[in-house]
Amino acid sequence: MTETDLHTEAVEIHDQFADQLDVTVDEVSERLDTLVNEYKVPLSEARRSVTNTYLDEAGMDRDDVAGGDQHVSITDIDTPEQWVDVTAKVVELRNPDSDAIAQAGTLGDETGTIAFVSWSKSELPRVEEDAVYRLGNVVTDEYEGQFSVKLNSTTTIEQVDRELEVSNDDAEITGALVDIQSGSGLIKRCPEEDCTRVLQNGRCAEHGEGDGEFDLRIKGVIDDGTTVQDVIFDREMTESLTGISLEKAQEMAMDALDTSVVAEEMNERLLGQYYHVTGPNFNRYVLADEVTEPEQPDHEAMLIKARSI
Amino acid sequence: MSNSATREVARRVFAREFNDATYTFKESDDELAPRYALLPTGKRANRVFFVGTLTETEDVGQDSEYWQGRIVDPDGGTFFTYAGQYQPDAASMLRELEAPEYVAVVGKPRTFEADDGEVNVSVRPESITVVDESTRNYWVVETAERTLDRVEQFENGGEYAQLAREEYDLPVENYRRVAVEALESLDTEQAESTAP
Numbered sequence: 001m002t003e004t005d006l007h008t009e010a011v012e013i014h015d016q017f018a019d020q021l022d023v024t025v026d027e028v029s030e031r032l033d034t035l036v037n038e039y040k041v042p043l044s045e046a047r048r049s050v051t052n053t054y055l056d057e058a059g060m061d062r063d064d065v066a067g068g069d070q071h072v073s074i075t076d077i078d079t080p081e082q083w084v085d086v087t088a089k090v091v092e093l094r095n096p097d098s099d100a101i102a103q104a105g106t107l108g109d110e111t112g113t114i115a116f117v118s119w120s121k122s123e124l125p126r127v128e129e130d131a132v133y134r135l136g137n138v139v140t141d142e143y144e145g146q147f148s149v150k151l152n153s154t155t156t157i158e159q160v161d162r163e164l165e166v167s168n169d170d171a172e173i174t175g176a177l178v179d180i181q182s183g184s185g186l187i188k189r190c191p192e193e194d195c196t197r198v199l200q201n202g203r204c205a206e207h208g209e210g211d212g213e214f215d216l217r218i219k220g221v222i223d224d225g226t227t228v229q230d231v232i233f234d235r236e237m238t239e240s241l242t243g244i245s246l247e248k249a250q251e252m253a254m255d256a257l258d259t260s261v262v263a264e265e266m267n268e269r270l271l272g273q274y275y276h277v278t279g280p281n282f283n284r285y286v287l288a289d290e291v292t293e294p295e296q297p298d299h300e301a302m303l304i305k306a307r308s309i
Numbered sequence: 310m311s312n313s314a315t316r317e318v319a320r321r322v323f324a325r326e327f328n329d330a331t332y333t334f335k336e337s338d339d340e341l342a343p344r345y346a347l348l349p350t351g352k353r354a355n356r357v358f359f360v361g362t363l364t365e366t367e368d369v370g371q372d373s374e375y376w377q378g379r380i381v382d383p384d385g386g387t388f389f390t391y392a393g394q395y396q397p398d399a400a401s402m403l404r405e406l407e408a409p410e411y412v413a414v415v416g417k418p419r420t421f422e423a424d425d426g427e428v429n430v431s432v433r434p435e436s437i438t439v440v441d442e443s444t445r446n447y448w449v450v451e452t453a454e455r456t457l458d459r460v461e462q463f464e465n466g467g468e469y470a471q472l473a474r475e476e477y478d479l480p481v482e483n484y485r486r487v488a489v490e491a492l493e494s495l496d497t498e499q500a501e502s503t504a505p
């Protein structure tokens with residue numbers, strides 16, 4: 001440990017508190033020196049200890065300063081081979097496919113998610129699913145445009161006691177269901193293995209004539225007055241929205257000798273209603289995997305705005 | 310939100326502004342090109358969505374059924390909707406419904422010039438469905454918000470705001486006031502329904 005190293009550390013710590021505390025670089029340096037040279041504490045631990053002392057004095061939270069320059073949000077990771085710090089939740093752990101890997105999975109923060117691996121040879125403490133960690137000194141990597149972070153022998157892992165709302169890439173839309181398009185209601189799908197095409201007049205575009213298996217779905221349009229979005233509701237969603245089960249739909253069609261009665265009934269129940277839909281994007285569609293009634297907008301607040309313009 | 314490739318958005322507009330949208334136009338000479346009504350607040354509308362109280366239905370057809378429905382919004386403006394043989398679902402809804410009832414309508418603006426030269430604006434419905442009061446209230450606040458957005462953007466111009474200035478002599482302030490009245494009516498209704 002050289003004098004210069006200590007001084008560099010001291011300047012960095014000082015910079016974090018210069019606005020909040022009346023403290024000089026020399027004072028910081030002295031504290032570090034005592035810990036490192038008298039008590040033989042490793043520099044990383046000394047830095048931690050001194051930083052915490054000043055955090056307490058300033059009444060600040062570790063997150064207020066954590067990281068300085070190298071602490072990044074996951075969405076900002078766009079260059080390989082960068083050494084960064086992230087604070088993230090372990091969203092998912094998966095079984096590593098090699099003995100060289102101790103742990104692998106997905107990390108997430110408010111801005112996005114990213115894959116991670118922890119090497120066996122680094123002998124790091126294991127992380128747990130759903131826990132939030134501050135990971136110091138991880139290195140970024142890129143493979144075919146997908147970024148990941150690698151935990152390594154210099155990485156510090158510190159569990160953080162706070163909730164973190166992990167962002168996902170799901171679309172979220174609120175609006176009125178203004179149309180239910182053809183191909184909705186009671187449909188038949190091709191029975192061939194791995195083919196889920198919807199039969200048109202009893203024919204699969206790939207496999208030709210076939211008996212088909214009944215299914216329910218809705219291809220709908222959600223419109224909020226400024227944009228429109230195509231949404232697909234699968235069988236489960238369709239059943240819960242309409243209250244019509246697949247079995248019931250088949251009965252209805254049998255009684256009427258016509259499958260279109262199912263779509264007509266769905267039109268009557270759903271068109272003109274407001275929905276809040278979340279789900280992944282797929283081509284031009286959002287695949288609804290959660291549908292709720294939207295909260296009533298605040299008319300008092302809108303009235304105040306209307307009067308103030 | 311990503312746009313459905315060609316589908317026109319359904320504008321939110323109160324009846325009094327909608328009925329003032331007497332100027333219509335196409336963006337090209339193509340016969341199949343969509344026709345737009347020019348909203349006085351400076352946006353074009355090829356489709357509208359509204360929720361109101363169906364107060365009256367009447368078969369006004371001469372040779373065949375042609376149903377008229379009057380649908381009133383909370384500031385007192387009335388949407389006139391007409392459905393005949395080419396809108397069988399909407400026509401049968403108007404035939405079967407007993408006023409009053411809250412209904413949601415998706416439809417296209419249509420204009421008709423009367424003998425006296427006055428232009429009447431109406432809606433050709435794509436769908437009419439029965440909804441509840443909370444859906445109506447949601448629509449009122451949403452439509453107030455969209456209307457106020459248009460009023461606020463009117464000053465900054467834009468192609469259709471400019472066109473509205475040329476075609477109409479209708480201050481956008483009128484439509485801000487319509488939004489205020491519609492929102493106030495929700496207040497009154499809620500006060501009445503919670504009164505002892």
Ligand SMILES: [Zn+2]
Nearest residue numbers: 190195204207
């Ligand atoms: Zn097939």
